[in-house]
Amino acid sequence: VTMETNLRKAVQNEELTLYYQPQIDLKDMTIKSVEALLRWECPTLGFISPGEFIPLAEDTGLIIPIGNWVIETACKQISSWLKAFGNGIRIAVNISPKQFEQPNFVDIIKSAIINNDIPANLLEIEITEGAMHNSKEAIPVLRKLKELGVIISVDDFGTGYSSLSYIKQFPIDILKIDQSFVRDVLENVKDAAIITTIIHLGKNLGMDVIAEGVECQEQADILIAANCHKAQGFYYSRPLPASEVEKFLLSRTNVG
Numbered sequence: 001v002t003m004e005t006n007l008r009k010a011v012q013n014e015e016l017t018l019y020y021q022p023q024i025d026l027k028d029m030t031i032k033s034v035e036a037l038l039r040w041e042c043p044t045l046g047f048i049s050p051g052e053f054i055p056l057a058e059d060t061g062l063i064i065p066i067g068n069w070v071i072e073t074a075c076k077q078i079s080s081w082l083k084a085f086g087n088g089i090r091i092a093v094n095i096s097p098k099q100f101e102q103p104n105f106v107d108i109i110k111s112a113i114i115n116n117d118i119p120a121n122l123l124e125i126e127i128t129e130g131a132m133h134n135s136k137e138a139i140p141v142l143r144k145l146k147e148l149g150v151i152i153s154v155d156d157f158g159t160g161y162s163s164l165s166y167i168k169q170f171p172i173d174i175l176k177i178d179q180s181f182v183r184d185v186l187e188n189v190k191d192a193a194i195i196t197t198i199i200h201l202g203k204n205l206g207m208d209v210i211a212e213g214v215e216c217q218e219q220a221d222i223l224i225a226a227n228c229h230k231a232q233g234f235y236y237s238r239p240l241p242a243s244e245v246e247k248f249l250l251s252r253t254n255v256g
């Protein structure tokens, strides 16, 4: 039995789960948002990393049903947290280019928001430059999502091509600094310069900036000194099941 056959059954057999990684607001150290990250426990193959099965899902078209499940599950979780913690926690969802390019992508997002009765600004979609490649098609889609009130972020910012031309044309709210720039920021002056420059760029364009892959206080100190809005990484928290996110939020007593 191939991994593809297993993956095909994963959605209907409820083998997929969303974990959530907290994002820390560096001004007041509160958590107002999390990133949803897929986890798959296959009954025969065990835990398989999304780094392995997402590319397979993209190649086989399974990313469409899987992606729809992710959107629906995230919106249900938003609704549940909204009831539990008055202010609501925003959830950022990773969107593959193939999902984004579906003709009915805006309708899928809109239905999920309406069916779960949630404010659109508690849903964030993370796109990569791959989704922005065909700007003639992508810009109207992003405009419609913005009209709904959905938050739009660029994932892995700085690692693709033509980033600046894309962020000039696209209605983007948030730049996510790729973790490759954060990893060696303490030793590498080029990484430090790139990070500082992306933060300034975001500020000048009215976009928030979040740094990914923060693993220690010294990295966080550099980001705080550069006025980065948010940080995400193992230093603050690994991706957690929903129930553990709730404990984490309550233990910090500073939600919202």
Ligand code: G
Pocket: 036, 037, 038, 049, 050, 051, 054, 070, 093, 094, 095, 096, 239
């Ligand atoms: O969580 P982890 O570091 O293992 O994720 C590995 C890769 O899989 C990352 O690039 C991440 O963006 C991607 N990924 C995780 N969850 C999802 C998802 O729900 N949808 C898509 N399209 N990609 C995801």
Ligand code: G
Pocket: 021, 037, 094, 155, 156, 179, 212, 213, 214, 215, 232, 233, 234, 235, 239
């Ligand atoms: O492509 P994307 O940025 O969505 O990928 C997110 C991936 O990064 C997830 O697989 C997540 O588990 C991983 N990740 C999150 N925080 C850290 C961190 O501090 N260090 C490392 N090495 N990986 C991280």
Ligand code: MN
Pocket: 035, 094, 126, 155
């Ligand atoms: Mn991401």
Ligand code: NA
Pocket: 155, 156, 157, 176, 177, 178, 179, 212
């Ligand atoms: Na990223």
